[in-house]
Amino acid sequence: MSTGAYWICLKGIVWREALRFVHQRERFISALVRPLLWLFVFAAGFRQVLGVSIIPPYETYIPYEVYIAPGLMAMIQLFNGMQSSLTMVYDRETGGMRTLLVSPFPRGFLLSAKLMAGTFVSILQVYAFLVVAWFWEVEAPWYGYLAILPAMLLTGMMLGALGMLISSLVKRLENFAGVMNFVIFPMFFASSALYPLWKMREASPLLYQICALNPFTHATELIRFAFYGKLDLLALGVVAGCTLLFLAAAILAYDPARGLIARRAGG
Amino acid sequence: MVTEPVLQPALNVDAVSYAYGKVRALDQVSFAVPPARFAVLLGLNGAGKSTLFSLITHLYAAQGGSITIHGADVAKAPGRALAQLGVVFQSRALDVDLTLRQNLIYHAALHGIGGKEAETRACSLLIRVGLEAQIDARVATLSGGQVRRVEIARSLLHRPRLLLLDEPTVGLDVKARADILAHVRVLVAEEGVSVLWATHLFDEISADDHIIALHRGRVVADGAPNAIAARFGATTLQEAFVRATREMAEATP
Numbered sequence: 238m239s240t241g242a243y244w245i246c247l248k249g250i251v252w253r254e255a256l257r258f259v260h261q262r263e264r265f266i267s268a269l270v271r272p273l274l275w276l277f278v279f280a281a282g283f284r285q286v287l288g289v290s291i292i293p294p295y296e297t298y299i300p301y302e303v304y305i306a307p308g309l310m311a312m313i314q315l316f317n318g319m320q321s322s323l324t325m326v327y328d329r330e331t332g333g334m335r336t337l338l339v340s341p342f343p344r345g346f347l348l349s350a351k352l353m354a355g356t357f358v359s360i361l362q363v364y365a366f367l368v369v370a371w372f373w374e375v376e377a378p379w380y381g382y383l384a385i386l387p388a389m390l391l392t393g394m395m396l397g398a399l400g401m402l403i404s405s406l407v408k409r410l411e412n413f414a415g416v417m418n419f420v421i422f423p424m425f426f427a428s429s430a431l432y433p434l435w436k437m438r439e440a441s442p443l444l445y446q447i448c449a450l451n452p453f454t455h456a457t458e459l460i461r462f463a464f465y466g467k468l469d470l471l472a473l474g475v476v477a478g479c480t481l482l483f484l485a486a487a488i489l490a491y492d493p494a495r496g497l498i499a500r501r502a503g504g
Numbered sequence: 505m506v507t508e509p510v511l512q513p514a515l516n517v518d519a520v521s522y523a524y525g526k527v528r529a530l531d532q533v534s535f536a537v538p539p540a541r542f543a544v545l546l547g548l549n550g551a552g553k554s555t556l557f558s559l560i561t562h563l564y565a566a567q568g569g570s571i572t573i574h575g576a577d578v579a580k581a582p583g584r585a586l587a588q589l590g591v592v593f594q595s596r597a598l599d600v601d602l603t604l605r606q607n608l609i610y611h612a613a614l615h616g617i618g619g620k621e622a623e624t625r626a627c628s629l630l631i632r633v634g635l636e637a638q639i640d641a642r643v644a645t646l647s648g649g650q651v652r653r654v655e656i657a658r659s660l661l662h663r664p665r666l667l668l669l670d671e672p673t674v675g676l677d678v679k680a681r682a683d684i685l686a687h688v689r690v691l692v693a694e695e696g697v698s699v700l701w702a703t704h705l706f707d708e709i710s711a712d713d714h715i716i717a718l719h720r721g722r723v724v725a726d727g728a729p730n731a732i733a734a735r736f737g738a739t740t741l742q743e744a745f746v747r748a749t750r751e752m753a754e755a756t757p
Binding site for chain 1: 564579582584587591593595602606611615617618619
């Protein structure tokens with residue numbers, strides 16, 4: 238296969254994901270409503286309780302809404318990654334995943350292309366959210382809106398790869414509620430998305446440690462810093478490392494010889 | 505490159521075994537699909553047909569033995585093997601919300617075919633299955649038989665030399681079934697495509713097909729319907745199949 242053929246294949250996979258997204262209006266609306274609820278309701282109530290002092294990348298005191306916006310952007314990507322993995326379990330029960338995997342391109346490439354497609358869709362969702370948030374006075378400098386693009390490519394790939402790994406472990410669609418309880422909620426709550434980590438340390442040093450180790454914290458911080466045109470090197474390193482790790486594990490899980498899907502298919 | 509021997513099989517399955525934990529799904533399965541022939545993989549539900557299809561399509565790897573498609577080993581050279589293989593899965597593979605054109609262009613891309621070439625191939629294949637008028641209709645608006653015909657068109661986009669169909673007539677009415685069968689037989693006769701058609705329906709078999717009968721993970725008969733019938737002292741293939749499976753049940757209490 239030539240490089241051109243790879244490009245056609247990648248383009249085709251992304252294009253199909255975008256088309257499907259356009260046709261699933263409920264999915265788009267729920268992806269938009271979820272973070273907006275957090276922003277309008279949760280943050281509005283919380284701003285009275287919680288004051289956020291000046292911590293990087295912020296240079297002034299900020300309202301709570303502004304603080305949680307990057308966490309909500311990461312949350313959109315988290316949900317999208319898990320949703321894609323749900324689609325993959327569903328696709329495995331129907332023929333969609335099989336037709337993808339029967340393509341002559343290397344499987345690692347196909348799975349990465351699928352992740353990129355999911356990430357692309359999640360980025361569209363984030364920008365839609367930012368448009369609404371802008372009217373709610375969550376604003377960043379113009380270059381921040383550009384700088385989050387590469388950041389979200391990476392965080393989207395990381396969360397998507399995690400979802401893909403989970404999809405290989407989840408045997409049936411019904412087990413997916415467990416993913417909500419054991420993956421989405423803990424990752425989101427035990428992170429810097431809702432409270433700065435120093436607040437956590439005041440509450441519990443152990444919880445602080447957990448939050449500091451949570452890759453979702455670093456995804457949030459990478460986006461938060463990028464939103465103000467800054468780079469958090471630690472977050473970048475952790476997110477890049479986790480992306481590679483999760484992706485390698487997911488590709489291994491879908492590997493025909495060692496793969497978990499083989500063992501699971503019999504059950 | 506070595507010149508290809510004239511009689512190299514389209515598909516060669518050699519001593520393939522597979523077990524899910526302790527449950528043996530396939531046990532030393534060997535058979536070949538000759539080029540440009542309509543071969544039937546005959547077996548009841550649970551015979552191992554789906555497992556075999558998963559191994560041939562490289563969804564997972566055989567635990568013993570080897571599978572080659574026109575000489576390319578599925579485990580060692582999956583890219584080369586899969587490029588020659590078209591598959592119609594039992595479960596649907598098309599996106600119902602998208603149009604036929606969008607679906608076919610996506611699947612062409614999966615084989616590295618893009619642009620005008622993808623459009624041209626999609627159109628000519630839809631003409632072939634008689635659905636060119638519906639090219640911009642959503643898949644959801646088609647009947648079950650029409651969807652199957654699109655699935656066949658989809659599987660042919662990259663011009664495979666071997667076509668695998670996993671019980672493609674499930675859930676179709678009599679007319680649609682006959683229709684699909686006739687379409688695939690024309691492909692064999694006119695284009696020289698080799699076909700492996702999995703089924704448990706005896707009335708889909710014709711006298712000059714090549715039969716591979718699978719029962720509880722083993723090949724119990726392999727050859728022309730008449731020859732199989734004669735070997736088991738039966739007058740029909742169906743009778744022979746019943747005898748063969750009974751013999752096997754007696755041999756393994």
